[in-house]
Amino acid sequence: MTDSMTGSSSEIQGEASRHRVSGQALAPGLYLVATPIGNLRDITLRALDVLGAADRVLAEDTRVTRRLLDAHGIRAELQPYHDHNGEKVRPGILDALADGAVIALVSDAGTPLVSDPGFKLAREAIARDINVIAIPGASAVLAALSIAGLPTDCFTFAGFPPQKTGARETWLEGFVDVPGSLVIYEGNSRLAASLASMARILGDRPAAVCRELTKLHEEARRGRLSELAKYYDETGSPRGEIVIVIGPKQDQDWDETRIDTALGEAMKRLRVKDAAAEVAAQSGWSRRDVYARAQALKDAAG
Structure with a gap:
């Protein structure tokens, strides 16, 4: 009886220690x-x-x-x-x-x-x-978002789109007016076709194709959706898992003149990088494009 009780006690102690x-x-x-x-x-x-x-x-x-x-x-x-x-x-x-x-x-x-x-x-x-x-x-979503160079203060994760073109484009229509950046997963064999669908349905927005994240051949290729679709159509399907980050719907009122004006005001109180990030978030333009204009304004001002 003592042996039995001792054995049970040992089992209980072993169970408890395993969960510590x-x-x-x-x-x-x-x-x-x-x-x-x-x-x-x-x-x-x-x-x-x-x-x-x-x-x-x-x-x-x-x-x-x-x-x-x-x-x-x-x-x-x-x-x-x-x-x-x-x-x-x-x-x-x-x-x-x-x-x-x-x-x-x-x-x-x-x-x-x-x-x-x-x-x-x-x-x-x-x-x-x-x-x-x-x-x-x-998280592949957050890793891609962090290096895309697109607004990060508001974003929607949409997962994988349907594989067939018609269904995919109908699905994309549901995301035309969502605020902020859009993050989508896609298979590498469908990448070029999917990017082309995105350009047609969402408009030719700035985007980034991120693949092989955290691996040896990690890459983030940035450009307009139409440019990226053409690139991958010509070069073929890349290797690796794909995350696409698409910039917000651009406010048509934010033309180059308004961007430059907003940058001029922001740069009076912020560094160039921070001013570009603020105006990119406000306008829906890509952070990379806004930063280039901010740098040009700074250089022009001497």
């Missing part, structure tokens, strides 16, 4: 853990702690997640969770969470629930009063 991170108990719940979008070192220390302490890790593709865990010396139980098996395995996952499990959910790359299958699980966990905890980190 930096000396503190990890609360039961569903942890939404952001993973790198390319460079395997782009993962937070907290994310590594949670992945190492979780009872199991739910992954879109266990092979992809296993490579990440192996790179950081983490041994964790992996369970597939994706669009094809979600309906079947979700009840069991929710029951385990209700019983006090610590479960981590990861996507193949980036932040879970952003264009991946985790939304239904998180929604149903919340409906059952289960803790849902964000472990933030890499």
Whole structure:
């Protein structure tokens, strides 16, 4: 009887220690853990702690997640969770969470629930009063937005457009008048056609095509939508994951004269870079184009 009780106590202690991170108990719940979008070192220390302490890790593709865990010396139980098996395995996952499990959910790359299958699980966990905890980190949306050179104070993430031209252009019509920049994911084989559709439906706005973010061959190509469509039509499909950032709908009243006037006023109180950013946000012009005009005004003034 004593041996039995001692064994049970050891099991309980082992269970408790496995859920401890930096000396503190990890609360039961569903942890939404952001993973790198390319460079395997782009993962937070907290994310590594949670992945190492979780009872199991739910992954879109266990092979992809296993490579990440192996790179950081983490041994964790992996369970597939994706669009094809979600309906079947979700009840069991929710029951385990209700019983006090610590479960981590990861996507193949980036932040879970952003264009991946985790939304239904998180929604149903919340409906059952289960803790849902964000472990933030890499995001292709924010990474692309930060280097696009387009307004960042207001933006809309639209996900992937439909693949067929007619459906894609109908879909794009719903975003013509949204304020701020527009962020869209696209497959590389459809990039040129998709950019051409965007130019036709949204107007020839400034844009940036960002690919291979955080990887060796990271690139951000900037220009008007029509210019980018022509470039990729001529050069062919690029490699890598694609994020397109499109500038806001331009106010037709913001012609070059008004831009220069606004820059002149802004540059009286701000540095050239900050003045250009302010006027770009106000006008919907690309930050790069406004900065070029601001620099020209500064040079002309001596």
